[in-house]
Amino acid sequence: MGPAGDTRLDGFRAPGSYGNGSSRPGERSSWPDRHVAVRNDSPVRPERGHMTDSERTTDLEILERMWLVRAFEEKVSELYAAGRVAGLIHLGIGQEGSAVGTCAALRSGDYVFGTHRSHAHAIAKGADLRKLMAEIAGRSTGYCKGKGGSMHISAPDVGFITATGVVAGNIPLALGAALSSVTRNEKRVSVAFFGDGAGQSGPFHESLNLAALWKLPVVLVCENNGYVEFSPLSAHTVVERLADYASVYSIPAVTVDGGDVLAVEAAVRRAVDTAREGNGPSFVEVLTHRLRGHYEGDPARYRKLSERDEWKQKDPVARFSRHLLGSGVTAESLDEVEAEARAMVARAAERALADPPADPADATGDVYV
Ligand SMILES: Cc1ncc(C[n+]2csc(CCOP(=O)(O)OP(=O)(O)O)c2C)c(N)n1
Numbered sequence: 585m586g587p588a589g590d591t592r593l594d595g596f597r598a599p600g601s602y603g604n605g606s607s608r609p610g611e612r613s614s615w616p617d618r619h620v621a622v623r624n625d626s627p628v629r630p631e632r633g634h635m636t637d638s639e640r641t642t643d644l645e646i647l648e649r650m651w652l653v654r655a656f657e658e659k660v661s662e663l664y665a666a667g668r669v670a671g672l673i674h675l676g677i678g679q680e681g682s683a684v685g686t687c688a689a690l691r692s693g694d695y696v697f698g699t700h701r702s703h704a705h706a707i708a709k710g711a712d713l714r715k716l717m718a719e720i721a722g723r724s725t726g727y728c729k730g731k732g733g734s735m736h737i738s739a740p741d742v743g744f745i746t747a748t749g750v751v752a753g754n755i756p757l758a759l760g761a762a763l764s765s766v767t768r769n770e771k772r773v774s775v776a777f778f779g780d781g782a783g784q785s786g787p788f789h790e791s792l793n794l795a796a797l798w799k800l801p802v803v804l805v806c807e808n809n810g811y812v813e814f815s816p817l818s819a820h821t822v823v824e825r826l827a828d829y830a831s832v833y834s835i836p837a838v839t840v841d842g843g844d845v846l847a848v849e850a851a852v853r854r855a856v857d858t859a860r861e862g863n864g865p866s867f868v869e870v871l872t873h874r875l876r877g878h879y880e881g882d883p884a885r886y887r888k889l890s891e892r893d894e895w896k897q898k899d900p901v902a903r904f905s906r907h908l909l910g911s912g913v914t915a916e917s918l919d920e921v922e923a924e925a926r927a928m929v930a931r932a933a934e935r936a937l938a939d940p941p942a943d944p945a946d947a948t949g950d951v952y953v
């Protein structure tokens with residue numbers, strides 16, 4: 585089914601025939617829920633003309649969201665290079681399949697907790713592009729009034745509770761949200777994204793232990809891009825597959841190809857269903873790759889060029905586009921999706937940058953002691 589030449593761990597499924605036998609449109613029943621919640625200035629526009637065929641529509645929505653993430657991050661990179669955005673910026677270009685695939689399996693009321701590399705997670709969950717860009721650019725109209733910046737995004741209106749610069753620090757927070765869902769009987773699922781670097785930390789293991797013990801409705805999504813800052817995972821641990829840790833705690837785990845957005849979505853959907861039904865946590869390890877350095881400005885000399893070229897072939901946005909072309913979507917439709925996404929991002933950035941900067945007098949505002 586997939587485009588020729590792709591190597592994948594878990595190929596694209598034929599439309600309407602996911603692994604568990606249920607149909608795609610039925611599986612995506614949560615999307616209308618998301619649409620309602622994120623309608624204003626959101627990446628999802630149900631009023632679009634081509635959104636009548638639910639099969640095709642949802643695929644194009646996924647593609648659109650991937651393009652929004654890609655275009656947004658490319659814009660951030662451009663603004664950073666031009667000196668219009670300050671601070672430490674970590675881009676996830678190349679990792680869109682993980683964020684978009686995961687959030688496509690969630691409901692608007694579900695919770696997401698991100699990392700230092702979380703623009704994609706916030707956009708995939710439905711964050712407002714202008715407020716997000718304003719936050720990254722230190723504007724007072726940003727999600728955190730411009731005081732958080734790229735690493736501390738919070739868009740609670742769409743369930744993106746927080747990102748954090750503390751590696752693995754978000755995992756216990758996701759457990760806390762999951763526990764609150766249980767005590768209030770709300771059936772919300774909590775997702776914690778984290779990288780392979782988090783697997784060597786205490787909070788990671790403590791969280792897996794507690795999530796399993798208390799059967800919390802949490803989905804642990806490990807974005808294994810093979811690097812921890814400037815060194816390969818092999819310099820940090822002998823454990824190659826982070827999913828192996830889950831078995832110690834009797835947590836069901838799967839490893840998926842992050843270049844295949846539908847494979848990620850299917851794996852996370854199973855995990856979300858398990859959590860929502862009260863059957864506890866799951867672990868989804870997504871094999872992925874960042875096409876940029878660790879941070880913007882990182883020359884990334886620690887990586888082999890051949891490695892980068894290999895992963896470029898697996899670029900999740902290009903791969904999904906090829907998949908859609910192969911299943912009958914026209915090249916014009918694909919171009920239109922990309923162009924619209926880029927136009928939305930350009931508009932959002934223009935407005936955000938015209939907004940007033942964060943007010944230094946408000947530096948200690950919103951701080952609770
Ligand atoms: C507790 C903690 N220790 C160290 C750091 C420094 N640090 C920032 S990013 C990073 C690497 C994280 O690697 P990984 O979890 O694989 O995520 P990736 O950057 O690959 O997305 C480290 C060690 C930190 N932010 N927090």
Ligand SMILES: [Mg+2]
Nearest residue numbers: 779780809811
């Ligand atoms: Mg990593």
